[in-house]
Amino acid sequence: MGKSSYGLLPLALFCLPYSPASALSVAGVFGNHAILQQGVRVPVWGTAKEGAQVEVSFAGQQVTATAGAQGQWMTWLGAMEASSKGRKLTVQSVNHRLEFENVVVGEVWLASGQSNMQWTLKSCASRLKEVKIAMEDKTNLGIRMLRVGTPDSPHFRPLDRNRLRWQIDSPASRPSQSAVAFFFARKLARELKVPIGIIESSWGGKPIEGFIPLKAFARHAALQPIVALAATNRLEELKRMEGGVIIRNTAGMPGRIFNSRLAPVAPFAVAGAIWYQGESNAGTGEDPRNYRIKMEALITGWRQAFMQPNMPFYSVQLPAYRDEAFGWIRLREEQRLSLAIPHSGMAVTIDLQDTDIHPANKIDVGERLARWPLSRQYDQELIPSGPLYKETRITGSTVRVSFHHLGGGLMIARKEGLGPPRETPATDLAEFELAGSDGVWHAAAAEIESEEVVVTSPAVSSPVAVRYACGGAPENPNLYNRAGLPASPFCSNLEFLPWAPPAAAK
Incomplete structure (x- = not known):
C-alpha cells in the first residue's frame, strides 16, 4: 500500500538556510506526533556545522549524513511498515540532540x-x-x-x-x-x-x-x-x-x-x-x-x-x-x-x-x-469517478456521447442530502444542449441507450457540438453511473464555451 517513487534532484533546492547560531536543526515539518510515510524511503534534512556528522534514529534504524559547505545535510530512513505505535525520532550530532516524541508511520x-x-x-x-x-x-x-x-x-x-x-x-x-x-x-x-x-x-x-x-x-x-x-x-x-x-x-x-x-x-x-x-x-x-x-x-x-x-x-x-x-x-x-x-x-x-x-x-x-x-493506490475495487466525457459520434441530427468510468452503467438519478442518489428512470435526462456551426446552444432531448447518451434537438438539424450541465448553477444535473457518482459537466468544443458573459468577453 501507499507506494511512491522518488527521483533525484539537487539537495540545494530543498535545504534550510544555514545559521551558525544554530548548530543543529531539522526541517520544521518534523515534530512531536508527526506521521512518516510508509512503504518508501523517508528523507530527513536540516542544517548543522559544516562537516558535522549527523545521525538520525527511528524505529531501530540509524542513518547518517555529513553537513555540506553551506551546512546542509540530508539522509534517508529505509522504507517502513505502517504502525500506530508512537516512537521517538532522534536527530543528533556530536554536541547537540533533538528528540521528537510519539512519531508513527502511515499514509x-x-x-x-x-x-x-x-x-x-x-x-x-x-x-x-x-x-x-x-x-x-x-x-x-x-x-x-x-x-x-x-x-x-x-x-x-x-x-x-x-x-x-x-x-x-x-x-x-x-x-x-x-x-x-x-x-x-x-x-x-x-x-x-x-x-x-x-x-x-x-x-x-x-x-x-x-x-x-x-x-x-x-x-x-x-x-x-x-x-x-x-x-x-x-x-x-x-x-x-x-x-x-x-x-x-x-x-x-x-x-x-x-x-x-x-x-x-x-x-x-x-x-x-x-x-x-x-x-x-x-x-x-x-x-x-x-x-x-x-x-x-x-x-x-x-x-x-x-x-x-x-x-x-x-x-x-x-x-x-x-x-x-x-x-x-x-x-x-x-x-x-x-x-x-x-x-x-x-x-x-x-x-x-x-x-x-x-x-x-x-x-x-x-x-x-x-x-x-x-x-x-490502495487496490480497492471501487469506481473512482462518475462518468467523464470520452467522445462524440455525430450521424445526421443525432449525437451519441460515450464516457469513461461507466461504473456498471449509466442512470438517471437525483441526490438529496447526504444519502445516495436515488434512481428516477421515469424522469427525463436533463441539462444537455446542442450547437450547430453557428455556436448557438439549444436545449436538447437526451436518453440513455446502453452505454451512451443519445442527444437530439429539433432546433439543430446539423449539430457539431454537445455540452452537459454548463450553467453557473445547473438546476438538475441528473446523469450518474450505477456506482452513485455524478457525471462531470463537459463541452465537446471548447471554442463554443464562453468564459464570460458576451458583453465582457474579449
Missing part, C-alpha cells in the same frame, strides 16, 4: 487550495448536523494534522517550529480543521486501518498562481507573461491578458504561497496531494482560460519539489453556485481537461446543491476524493 497527504479546502468543520457544522455529529465523535481514527499557515514570501521561507505542531485528531482539535481534509482522511483511515497524516496549507481567496513554484511558469509559454507582468507591477495588463489573474495582494503573486507553505515542507515523503481551488480564478472579471495549463505547472512543480515525478494529485471540480457565476462554467471544463495530466483525478460535485459559495456538505466531497487513492 501522509498534502491538502491545499483556497477557502473551500480551508473551510473548517466548525463552520460546516453550524449548517449541517451530520458534520456536527462527526466533529463531536469520540472515535479514535488515527488521524493527525499539521496546519501550515505561514505568511507569503518572495523567497524560500523556512517553517518556524514554534508556530506549528502536529495535532492528534480528537473532538477538541477538529473544529478548526479543514472539513474536506478531515472527511478525506476519515475515509482512508476507516478503509486502510493505518494512521493518516494531513499537511494542510490552504489559503482562502487566493488564485492558483500563488501556489505554483515560480520556475514552473517558465515551462509554459502561455504562463510566462504572468511572471513578467507581476514582477514589474503591471497588474492591469495582467488582469486583461488571456488567462490573466487579478492580483489583490502579495499572496496572489506567482510562487509566494508555494515559497512559504509548500517549499519548506518538501521533500517530506507523502502519498499524494488533494486540491480544492478555482473560485479566485473564475470570479467577476477574472479569466479562467488556461487554468488547465496552470494546473499542469502546479502539479509538475510540486512533483519536482517533493522528488516524486508521479506523485498522485486529486482535485475537486467546482460545484454549482449561481447562474451569474459565468466563469465557473469554463473553469469546470478547464479542470476536467486537466485530467489529461498523468496520475491525476477529480471529484465531481456539480450535484451537491448549495446557495453558499462555501457548501456545507464537505462529507461527500472528502469521500469522493478518497475514492481515487482507494481505487488507484
